[in-house]
Amino acid sequence: MDPILQSLTDAYHDYFSVEHEITVNCQPLPGLLPAEAEFIASIPEPFLVAGEMGALNMSALRSLNRIGELAEELANYLQQQARKIDLLLHYVLRQQDSAEHRQRTLSYGGAGLCLQSPQPFEVLALVELKVFLAENEGAVYCLGQVISAEQTADNWQIKVVFRRIRDQDRELIVRASLHQQSRQLKQKAAQRQLPE
Template sequence: MDPILQSLTDAYHDYFSVEHDIVVNCKVLNDPLPSEQTFISSIPEPFLLAGEMGSLNMSALRSLNRIGELADELANYLQQQARKIDLLLHYVLRQQDNAEHRQVTLSYGGAGLCLQSEQHIPPLSVVELKVFLAENEGAIYCLGQVISAEQAGTGWQIKVVFRRIRDQDRELIVRASLHQQSRQLKQKAAQRQLPE
């Protein structure tokens, strides 16, 4: 195996991934992987705004711990307000979803994702990814590189490792994958408890 491809494949296994289908836009770029600075300046504004909103919500709720007994009521109010803003932001982010590049994941995690594609994308191709997380948990914009393309029925299973991604976006997708795993485990436990 090519040493670069081997290195990328190893990086793909650095994080846990969960089997779950979420919408992702995957667009093949004909340019080489840009520098980190060029990547940051190319992130669409709604994705920057979404990342900023998430970190602001977390820091606001943490500072409430020092208030005392009114903190719970105030936190509840702020969470409701944040939920309203999240719904609006989710709508704005969905406008970034391009039907021409829409795919569905088979699995995803902090290192990358595996998606179902109608077209073959050769290994080492650089792709632009817009990942729309389930349960309104946000969306991320990043660049990836294909590490494998295996034929599956009439389509292809494409594995992509994240190559240019902001730290807060990687944290967001890790949290989303853990939340999804927790939901799946609860569903399995509930199914086991159903009478036969």
């Protein structure tokens, strides 16, 4: 195996991934992989705002732990306000979803994702990704590189490793994948408890 491809494949397995279907926009990225600063400058504004909102929500809730008795009530109120803003932001982010480049994932995690595509992508091709997480958990703009393209009965399974992604966005994807795994485990436990 090509050493670059081997390195990227190893990186793909650095993080846990969960089998779950979410919406992704994936399109070829012409040229070379941009430098980190150039990538950051190219992130569409709604994705930057979404990232900042998530960070602000987390820091606000952590600081409430220090104020005592009323912290729980205030935290609930702030979470409701944050939920309203999240819904509005989710609507704005969905405007970034292009039907022409829309695919669905088979799995995703902190290192990359596997998606279904009607057409193949070349191995080692660079791609632009817009990842729309489930349950209004946010959206991420990043750049990836294809590490495999396998034909199935009616489409292609494309594995992509993230090559340019902000740390807070990778953290968001990791958190979303862990939340999804937790939901799946609860569903399995509930199914086992049903009488036959």
